[in-house]
Amino acid sequence: MIEISSEIIKSIKKVIGPFQENENINLHEPDLIDTNANSYLKNCVDTNWVSSAGEWVKEFEKYLSAYTGAKYVIAVSNGTVALRLALHGMGVKAEEEVLIPPLSFVATANAVSHLGATPHFIDIESETLGMCPQALERRLKEIAIKKGKFLFNKLTDKRISAVIPVHVYGLPAKMIEIKKICSEWGIPLVEDAAEALGSWIVDNDNSFKHCGCFGDVGTISFNGNKIITTGGGGALLTNNERIATHCRHISTTAKIKHPWDFYHDQIGWNDRMPNLNAALGVAQMEILETIVEKKRRLYKCYKKNFQDVEIAEIIGESKNSKSNYWLVTLRLKGNLDDNLKSNILQQAHDLKILLRPSWRLLSELPMYSNSPFGDLSESFNQSKRLINLPSSPKLIK
Numbered sequence: 001m002i003e004i005s006s007e008i009i010k011s012i013k014k015v016i017g018p019f020q021e022n023e024n025i026n027l028h029e030p031d032l033i034d035t036n037a038n039s040y041l042k043n044c045v046d047t048n049w050v051s052s053a054g055e056w057v058k059e060f061e062k063y064l065s066a067y068t069g070a071k072y073v074i075a076v077s078n079g080t081v082a083l084r085l086a087l088h089g090m091g092v093k094a095e096e097e098v099l100i101p102p103l104s105f106v107a108t109a110n111a112v113s114h115l116g117a118t119p120h121f122i123d124i125e126s127e128t129l130g131m132c133p134q135a136l137e138r139r140l141k142e143i144a145i146k147k148g149k150f151l152f153n154k155l156t157d158k159r160i161s162a163v164i165p166v167h168v169y170g171l172p173a174k175m176i177e178i179k180k181i182c183s184e185w186g187i188p189l190v191e192d193a194a195e196a197l198g199s200w201i202v203d204n205d206n207s208f209k210h211c212g213c214f215g216d217v218g219t220i221s222f223n224g225n226k227i228i229t230t231g232g233g234g235a236l237l238t239n240n241e242r243i244a245t246h247c248r249h250i251s252t253t254a255k256i257k258h259p260w261d262f263y264h265d266q267i268g269w270n271d272r273m274p275n276l277n278a279a280l281g282v283a284q285m286e287i288l289e290t291i292v293e294k295k296r297r298l299y300k301c302y303k304k305n306f307q308d309v310e311i312a313e314i315i316g317e318s319k320n321s322k323s324n325y326w327l328v329t330l331r332l333k334g335n336l337d338d339n340l341k342s343n344i345l346q347q348a349h350d351l352k353i354l355l356r357p358s359w360r361l362l363s364e365l366p367m368y369s370n371s372p373f374g375d376l377s378e379s380f381n382q383s384k385r386l387i388n389l390p391s392s393p394k395l396i397k
């Protein structure tokens with residue numbers, strides 16, 4: 001087994017190339033050097049526009065809208081907030097259930113809980129690591145019952161108020177199939193595209209459509225480890241004017257616009273992205289295509305160096321999709337020795353190559369261990385096999 005781990009580490013080292021002994025090879029570092037970040041941030045300071053209003057916010061939203069094709073974009077303080085705001089916009093309330101995959105970052109489930117609703121776990125499929133359309137349909141047939149215009153879980157008597165597929169590690173999930181099921185059952189569709197800026201899927205009309213634009217609403221994160229960063233930040237994407245208007249209003253303290261009067265017509269949040277962060281965001285959007293191109297080359301480089309490694313494979317984008325390869329991911333194949341994964345992680349960390357296993361399944365975390373779930377066998381099968389590889393754009397010169 002030590003030999004197998006060594007073979008895997010050797011292939012990873014070939015991709016990374018030579019590095020200093022005291023240097024950490026991180027999973028994902030931002031790419032800020034030699035961008036316009038300094039000059040745009042200086043402009044904020046020089047003009048005193050550093051907070052939650054300003055031209056950079058508008059500029060960043062316009063840039064995102066042009067890039068993704070989403071008609072309305074709302075920049076907010078982080079990806080978790082974007083998801084919570086999106087769910088609220090779709091009418092998700094306390095004591096309801098939202099269907100999500102268990103293989104995701106904890107924020108997907110937390111955003112549901114922040115509204116007092118409960119995540120209900122649906123299995124993933126192995127090709128994209130995203131929510132499995134068949135598993136979704138099977139589970140709905142098992143538990144869902146229509147009462148009036150709403151759908152209920154007949155086992156818990158709670159309303160099923162949304163579905164959230166996740167584009168895991170930037171690999172586009174099977175949105176065409178998932179969207180079809182959601183429209184048949186009349187369930188709002190919220191896409192967690194936190195990791196998927198720069199990822200695309202071929203739509204029914206044969207053109208590429210950006211991840212996050214298939215659902216009623218989609219969300220993105222600009223946290224420091226994501227494909228581009230605003231320091232901290234997120235965005236909500238939608239083509240629906242009513243949802244956009246509601247979400248913008250409620251994310252800006254629900255204040256009715258007036259030159260001096262403070263009148264708020266409901267309980268709102270302060271979710272806005274500050275101008276400082278948006279200025280950084282514009283400088284990052286300017287290099288997004290270069291970053292995506294580098295990451296796609298990095299993926300190919302891993303793929304090549306692993307082609308003779310029998311026990312592992314590098315996960316590629318599915319047919320009719322284009323991944324940003326945010327985190328290139330290795331999958332261990334065949335009958336697994338229980339210790340192989342931890343052996344690989346230990347050996348790599350000893351060399352300061354900071355590999356990460358995929359997240360613990362959300363259904364296994366203490367706060368979600370009592371949440372409802374369908375058959376999760378593929379989620380368990382995949383999660384014990386997945387290792388994220390160093391994916392910083394700077395690894396490609």
Ligand SMILES: *Cc1c(COP(=O)(O)O)cnc(C)c1O
Binds near residue numbers: 108166222223
């Ligand atoms: C990063 C991430 C989020 C949350 O974004 P933050 O900006 O960190 O709040 C949500 N969902 C997924 C899948 C993520 O990877």
